Amino acid sequence: MPDVLTDLYDLRELFDRQQIMVCFNGPINAALIEEIGRALRDYLNHQQEAPRAVADIFAVYIEMTQNIRHYARQHADLDGSGSAAIVVSRDDGHYVISAGNVIASADGAALLARVEELARLDAAELKAAFKTQLRKPRENLEGSAGLGLIDIARKASAPLSAALRQIDAGRSFFSLRVVL
Protein backbone atom coordinates (compact mmCIF):
# COMPACT_ATOMS: atom_id res chain seq x y z
CA MET A 1 0.00 0.00 0.00
CA PRO A 2 1.45 3.37 -1.00
CA ASP A 3 2.29 5.92 1.66
CA VAL A 4 -0.89 7.95 2.09
CA LEU A 5 1.09 11.19 2.03
CA THR A 6 3.04 10.30 -1.09
CA ASP A 7 -0.03 9.17 -2.94
CA LEU A 8 -2.94 11.41 -1.93
CA TYR A 9 -5.44 9.57 -4.10
CA ASP A 10 -7.11 7.64 -1.24
CA LEU A 11 -7.32 10.73 0.92
CA ARG A 12 -8.81 12.67 -1.96
CA GLU A 13 -11.32 9.88 -2.62
CA LEU A 14 -12.42 10.00 1.01
CA PHE A 15 -12.87 13.77 0.87
CA ASP A 16 -14.78 13.54 -2.40
CA ARG A 17 -17.01 10.72 -1.21
CA GLN A 18 -17.90 12.57 1.99
CA GLN A 19 -18.20 15.87 0.07
CA ILE A 20 -15.81 17.53 2.48
CA MET A 21 -15.25 21.20 1.67
CA VAL A 22 -13.15 22.21 4.66
CA CYS A 23 -11.18 19.98 6.98
CA PHE A 24 -8.88 21.17 9.72
CA ASN A 25 -7.09 19.25 12.45
CA GLY A 26 -4.65 20.79 14.89
CA PRO A 27 -4.11 23.55 17.45
CA ILE A 28 -6.59 26.40 17.03
CA ASN A 29 -6.50 30.03 18.08
CA ALA A 30 -8.91 32.93 17.66
CA ALA A 31 -7.23 34.29 14.52
CA LEU A 32 -7.25 30.91 12.80
CA ILE A 33 -10.91 30.27 13.62
CA GLU A 34 -11.82 33.62 12.15
CA GLU A 35 -9.74 33.15 9.00
CA ILE A 36 -11.30 29.75 8.27
CA GLY A 37 -14.73 31.19 9.03
CA ARG A 38 -14.29 34.05 6.60
CA ALA A 39 -13.00 31.70 3.91
CA LEU A 40 -16.05 29.51 4.48
CA ARG A 41 -18.41 32.49 4.28
CA ASP A 42 -16.77 33.77 1.10
CA TYR A 43 -17.02 30.31 -0.44
CA LEU A 44 -20.73 30.02 0.42
CA ASN A 45 -21.47 33.50 -0.93
CA HIS A 46 -19.64 32.53 -4.09
CA GLN A 47 -21.85 29.42 -4.34
CA GLN A 48 -24.82 31.81 -4.31
CA GLU A 49 -26.30 30.24 -1.20
CA ALA A 50 -29.22 32.17 0.33
CA PRO A 51 -28.01 34.88 2.76
CA ARG A 52 -29.97 33.20 5.56
CA ALA A 53 -28.21 29.88 4.92
CA VAL A 54 -24.79 31.53 4.81
CA ALA A 55 -25.56 33.37 8.06
CA ASP A 56 -26.64 30.16 9.81
CA ILE A 57 -23.66 28.11 8.66
CA PHE A 58 -21.25 30.86 9.70
CA ALA A 59 -22.96 31.31 13.07
CA VAL A 60 -22.90 27.60 13.87
CA TYR A 61 -19.26 27.33 12.81
CA ILE A 62 -18.32 30.26 15.08
CA GLU A 63 -20.25 28.96 18.10
CA MET A 64 -18.84 25.43 17.74
CA THR A 65 -15.25 26.57 17.45
CA GLN A 66 -15.53 29.26 20.14
CA ASN A 67 -17.06 26.66 22.49
CA ILE A 68 -13.95 24.54 21.96
CA ARG A 69 -11.71 27.56 22.61
CA HIS A 70 -13.58 28.44 25.82
CA TYR A 71 -13.29 24.86 27.02
CA ALA A 72 -9.58 24.79 26.19
CA ARG A 73 -8.97 28.01 28.15
CA GLN A 74 -10.63 26.54 31.21
CA HIS A 75 -8.70 23.25 30.86
CA ALA A 76 -5.28 24.52 29.84
CA ASP A 77 -3.58 21.62 31.64
CA LEU A 78 -5.59 18.97 29.79
CA ASP A 79 -3.29 17.50 27.15
CA GLY A 80 -4.60 18.13 23.64
CA SER A 81 -7.47 20.40 24.65
CA GLY A 82 -6.12 23.26 22.51
CA SER A 83 -6.60 21.28 19.32
CA ALA A 84 -9.72 20.67 17.31
CA ALA A 85 -10.89 18.70 14.33
CA ILE A 86 -13.32 20.68 12.20
CA VAL A 87 -15.05 19.37 9.10
CA VAL A 88 -17.54 21.17 6.85
CA SER A 89 -19.20 18.89 4.33
CA ARG A 90 -22.35 18.39 2.31
CA ASP A 91 -24.79 15.56 2.76
CA ASP A 92 -27.99 15.08 0.80
CA GLY A 93 -28.32 18.77 -0.03
CA HIS A 94 -27.53 19.94 3.50
CA TYR A 95 -24.39 21.48 4.90
CA VAL A 96 -22.96 19.61 7.86
CA ILE A 97 -20.51 21.01 10.40
CA SER A 98 -18.70 18.53 12.62
CA ALA A 99 -16.22 19.45 15.30
CA GLY A 100 -14.35 17.37 17.82
CA ASN A 101 -12.05 18.09 20.74
CA VAL A 102 -10.40 16.48 23.74
CA ILE A 103 -12.37 16.88 26.95
CA ALA A 104 -11.99 15.59 30.50
CA SER A 105 -13.78 12.24 30.68
CA ALA A 106 -15.61 13.50 33.76
CA ASP A 107 -17.38 16.11 31.57
CA GLY A 108 -18.36 13.65 28.86
CA ALA A 109 -21.59 12.19 30.23
CA ALA A 110 -23.07 15.58 31.13
CA LEU A 111 -22.21 17.01 27.72
CA LEU A 112 -23.78 14.07 25.88
CA ALA A 113 -26.87 14.31 28.06
CA ARG A 114 -27.15 18.04 27.32
CA VAL A 115 -26.94 17.45 23.56
CA GLU A 116 -29.58 14.70 23.79
CA GLU A 117 -31.80 16.95 25.89
CA LEU A 118 -31.59 19.77 23.32
CA ALA A 119 -32.17 17.32 20.47
CA ARG A 120 -35.60 16.53 21.94
CA LEU A 121 -36.80 20.16 22.07
CA ASP A 122 -38.90 21.80 19.37
CA ALA A 123 -38.36 25.34 18.07
CA ALA A 124 -40.54 27.05 20.70
CA GLU A 125 -38.89 25.10 23.53
CA LEU A 126 -35.43 25.93 22.20
CA LYS A 127 -36.33 29.62 22.05
CA ALA A 128 -37.55 29.50 25.65
CA ALA A 129 -34.38 27.65 26.73
CA PHE A 130 -32.26 30.29 24.97
CA LYS A 131 -34.01 33.16 26.75
CA THR A 132 -33.76 31.40 30.12
CA GLN A 133 -30.04 30.77 29.63
CA LEU A 134 -29.53 34.38 28.48
CA ARG A 135 -31.02 35.61 31.76
CA LYS A 136 -28.88 33.43 34.01
CA PRO A 137 -26.47 35.39 36.21
CA ARG A 138 -23.07 35.54 34.60
CA GLU A 139 -21.21 34.14 37.62
CA ASN A 140 -23.17 30.89 37.25
CA LEU A 141 -22.05 30.45 33.66
CA GLU A 142 -18.39 29.70 34.19
CA GLY A 143 -17.45 26.82 31.95
CA SER A 144 -20.90 26.38 30.51
CA ALA A 145 -21.23 26.23 26.78
CA GLY A 146 -24.96 26.53 27.35
CA LEU A 147 -25.99 29.49 25.24
CA GLY A 148 -23.84 28.52 22.27
CA LEU A 149 -25.17 24.97 22.21
CA ILE A 150 -28.81 26.13 22.31
CA ASP A 151 -28.12 28.63 19.52
CA ILE A 152 -26.59 25.84 17.44
CA ALA A 153 -29.61 23.60 18.07
CA ARG A 154 -31.96 26.41 17.03
CA LYS A 155 -30.22 26.89 13.70
CA ALA A 156 -29.85 23.18 12.92
CA SER A 157 -32.36 21.57 10.55
CA ALA A 158 -32.09 18.19 12.32
CA PRO A 159 -31.56 17.20 15.96
CA LEU A 160 -27.94 17.53 17.11
CA SER A 161 -25.93 14.34 17.37
CA ALA A 162 -22.82 13.70 19.42
CA ALA A 163 -20.32 10.95 20.08
CA LEU A 164 -17.86 10.33 22.86
CA ARG A 165 -14.78 8.12 22.68
CA GLN A 166 -12.44 7.30 25.54
CA ILE A 167 -8.79 8.20 24.80
CA ASP A 168 -7.25 7.22 28.14
CA ALA A 169 -8.20 7.18 31.83
CA GLY A 170 -8.78 10.92 32.10
CA ARG A 171 -9.51 12.05 28.58
CA SER A 172 -12.20 11.53 25.96
CA PHE A 173 -12.78 12.85 22.47
CA PHE A 174 -16.11 14.61 22.00
CA SER A 175 -17.63 15.01 18.55
CA LEU A 176 -20.64 17.11 17.66
CA ARG A 177 -22.43 16.92 14.31
CA VAL A 178 -24.76 19.68 13.18
CA VAL A 179 -26.88 19.49 10.04
CA LEU A 180 -27.94 22.86 8.67
Added chain:
Amino acid sequence: MNDLHLPQTPNTPAVTTDLATGVVTMAGDSYPENPFEFFQPLIDWIDGFLHRQSGPLSLVLDLVYLNTSSIRAMMDIFDRMEEAHRAGAKVSVRWSYDPENERVGELAEEFREDCTFPFLIEPRF
Protein backbone atom coordinates in the same frame (compact mmCIF):
# COMPACT_ATOMS: atom_id res chain seq x y z
CA MET B 1 -16.78 61.51 29.70
CA ASN B 2 -15.25 61.01 26.27
CA ASP B 3 -17.05 59.92 23.14
CA LEU B 4 -16.16 56.63 21.48
CA HIS B 5 -15.12 56.29 17.86
CA LEU B 6 -14.20 52.68 17.23
CA PRO B 7 -13.48 51.61 13.67
CA GLN B 8 -15.09 48.44 12.34
CA THR B 9 -12.92 45.30 12.38
CA PRO B 10 -13.73 41.87 10.91
CA ASN B 11 -15.16 40.70 14.24
CA THR B 12 -16.22 43.91 16.00
CA PRO B 13 -18.67 46.59 14.84
CA ALA B 14 -17.96 50.27 14.24
CA VAL B 15 -19.15 52.23 17.27
CA THR B 16 -19.71 55.96 17.68
CA THR B 17 -21.21 57.90 20.55
CA ASP B 18 -22.23 61.56 20.69
CA LEU B 19 -22.69 63.17 24.08
CA ALA B 20 -24.27 66.26 22.55
CA THR B 21 -27.09 64.42 20.74
CA GLY B 22 -27.28 61.15 22.71
CA VAL B 23 -26.91 59.14 19.51
CA VAL B 24 -24.98 55.84 19.59
CA THR B 25 -24.32 53.99 16.34
CA MET B 26 -23.15 50.41 15.90
CA ALA B 27 -22.61 48.79 12.51
CA GLY B 28 -21.18 45.45 11.41
CA ASP B 29 -20.60 41.96 12.81
CA SER B 30 -19.74 41.18 16.42
CA TYR B 31 -18.16 37.84 17.25
CA PRO B 32 -15.00 38.32 19.32
CA GLU B 33 -14.17 35.45 21.70
CA ASN B 34 -14.41 37.78 24.64
CA PRO B 35 -16.95 40.48 23.81
CA PHE B 36 -16.90 41.93 27.33
CA GLU B 37 -13.55 43.61 26.73
CA PHE B 38 -15.02 45.18 23.63
CA PHE B 39 -18.43 46.12 25.04
CA GLN B 40 -17.37 47.41 28.46
CA PRO B 41 -16.35 50.93 27.31
CA LEU B 42 -19.69 51.29 25.51
CA ILE B 43 -21.64 50.00 28.50
CA ASP B 44 -19.74 52.44 30.73
CA TRP B 45 -20.50 55.29 28.32
CA ILE B 46 -24.22 54.41 28.27
CA ASP B 47 -24.29 54.16 32.09
CA GLY B 48 -22.61 57.55 32.33
CA PHE B 49 -24.95 59.13 29.80
CA LEU B 50 -28.10 57.76 31.45
CA HIS B 51 -26.97 58.89 34.87
CA ARG B 52 -26.05 62.45 34.05
CA GLN B 53 -28.13 63.42 31.03
CA SER B 54 -31.76 64.35 30.80
CA GLY B 55 -31.71 64.24 27.00
CA PRO B 56 -32.82 61.24 24.97
CA LEU B 57 -30.58 58.26 24.19
CA SER B 58 -30.95 56.82 20.69
CA LEU B 59 -29.27 53.64 19.51
CA VAL B 60 -28.96 53.51 15.73
CA LEU B 61 -28.01 49.95 14.86
CA ASP B 62 -26.92 48.24 11.69
CA LEU B 63 -25.67 45.09 13.38
CA VAL B 64 -25.56 41.96 11.24
CA TYR B 65 -24.21 38.86 12.96
CA LEU B 66 -23.79 38.58 16.74
CA ASN B 67 -22.28 35.54 18.43
CA THR B 68 -24.04 34.41 21.59
CA SER B 69 -21.62 36.27 23.88
CA SER B 70 -22.29 39.49 21.96
CA ILE B 71 -26.04 38.82 22.25
CA ARG B 72 -25.57 38.69 26.01
CA ALA B 73 -23.66 42.00 25.95
CA MET B 74 -26.36 43.69 23.84
CA MET B 75 -29.00 42.38 26.26
CA ASP B 76 -27.09 44.14 29.06
CA ILE B 77 -27.32 47.40 27.11
CA PHE B 78 -31.05 46.99 26.38
CA ASP B 79 -31.69 46.09 30.05
CA ARG B 80 -30.07 49.37 31.12
CA MET B 81 -32.19 51.27 28.61
CA GLU B 82 -35.33 49.49 29.82
CA GLU B 83 -34.54 50.45 33.40
CA ALA B 84 -33.95 54.09 32.39
CA HIS B 85 -37.19 54.09 30.36
CA ARG B 86 -39.17 52.83 33.37
CA ALA B 87 -37.59 55.65 35.38
CA GLY B 88 -38.87 58.19 32.84
CA ALA B 89 -35.88 58.65 30.50
CA LYS B 90 -36.37 58.92 26.75
CA VAL B 91 -34.59 56.02 25.07
CA SER B 92 -35.08 54.36 21.71
CA VAL B 93 -33.58 51.84 19.31
CA ARG B 94 -33.70 51.87 15.54
CA TRP B 95 -32.25 48.73 14.00
CA SER B 96 -32.06 48.60 10.22
CA TYR B 97 -31.10 45.48 8.30
CA ASP B 98 -30.89 44.00 4.84
CA PRO B 99 -34.17 42.06 4.35
CA GLU B 100 -32.26 39.47 2.29
CA ASN B 101 -30.93 38.14 5.59
CA GLU B 102 -34.06 37.70 7.69
CA ARG B 103 -32.04 36.19 10.56
CA VAL B 104 -31.04 39.75 11.54
CA GLY B 105 -34.69 40.83 11.72
CA GLU B 106 -35.53 37.76 13.83
CA LEU B 107 -32.67 38.49 16.22
CA ALA B 108 -33.77 42.12 16.61
CA GLU B 109 -37.36 40.95 17.15
CA GLU B 110 -36.30 38.67 20.02
CA PHE B 111 -34.55 41.58 21.73
CA ARG B 112 -37.60 43.78 21.22
CA GLU B 113 -39.87 41.24 22.99
CA ASP B 114 -38.19 42.14 26.29
CA CYS B 115 -38.29 45.93 25.81
CA THR B 116 -41.18 48.35 26.36
CA PHE B 117 -39.41 51.47 24.99
CA PRO B 118 -39.66 52.45 21.30
CA PHE B 119 -37.77 49.78 19.33
CA LEU B 120 -38.03 50.12 15.57
CA ILE B 121 -36.89 47.29 13.30
CA GLU B 122 -36.48 48.53 9.79
CA PRO B 123 -35.84 46.45 6.65
CA ARG B 124 -33.66 48.54 4.37
CA PHE B 125 -34.99 48.46 0.82
